[in-house]
Amino acid sequence: MSAGPFTLVLSGGGLKGLAHVGVLKALEERGRRPAVIVGSSMGSMIAGAWATGMPLDEMEQRSLAVRRRDVFRVAHVDMAIRRLHAPALYRREPLDALLESIVGDRTFSDLVAPLLVNTVDLLTGQQVTWGLPGRRSARVADAIFASCALPGVFPPREIDGHYYVDGAVIENLPVRVAATAGTGDIIAVNVAATSAPRSLEETEGFAATYIRGLEIVMQTQIEGLLRDWSGPTLTLIEPRVAHVGMFSFDQTRELIDEGYRATAEALDLADRPAA
DSSP states (O other): OOSSOEEEEEOOOGGGGGHHHHHHHHHHHTTOOOSEEEEETHHHHHHHHHHTTOOHHHHHHHHHHOOGGGTOOBOHHHHHHTGGGOSOSBOSHHHHHHHHHHHTTOBGGGOSSOEEEEEEETTTOOEEEETSTTSOSSBHHHHHHHHHOOTTTSOOEEETTEEEEEGGGTOSSOHHHHHHHSOSEEEEEOOOOOOSOOOTGGGOSHHHHHHHHHHHHHHHHHHHHHHTOOSSOEEEEOOSOTTSOTTOOSOHHHHHHHHHHHHHHHHHHHHSOOO
16 A cells, blocks of 8 residues: 555445445544545445534544434335335435435535445436536535435435435445546455344344345455456455444444554555565
């Protein structure tokens, strides 16, 4: 890992993405500031907060304070009336309010650091990266909502007449975006690993089964992508968070600490003089 400019990539992984706060703390302590930050799903939310200039102490405290009701409220009315035509299991309003409190009404041009947000156009199947030239006038909150909108979990987000969903559908660890639109080497942080088995209770019910299936698909996708990697020098950091559920709200302290530990270890190892 060179000491020059680099692009930081933050994967999705539900609440496991709060480990990215620890990642940013470890980088900041070592004076390593990404030239560009790329995020998918929860990674885009943490990246967006950072790109507004939010201090990491504040980011950490906000992460520790977030509760299930701040993100997930079942769309009872839609599901009762529209049934299988309901747009998603959860309502959009809590997530909208959370994003408004984090990034406000900013567009990408209003940010203090370059941010790229990974989404997919639901109708065309095209991967769409917000923050690139020609896609900087959108509200950052809308792009991040779209990037968090796992199909069936949150409703798609309309932006300029198109409907967008989570970029994890195509690339949960958007290193290809970083390779084409980033700067320098790549540090990629993957929190979507699925090596830890789940108990039967953890996969009980439609939502839990669906989310577990998504975890497996996302990790398999990442492994295939990295196996054939031929882009810029890439340092992969994988915090040990596989045992944490995607929607677990009671392990935030552990997640942040593990993100810090894994990143500090990787950076210290890279900076160690060759024998």
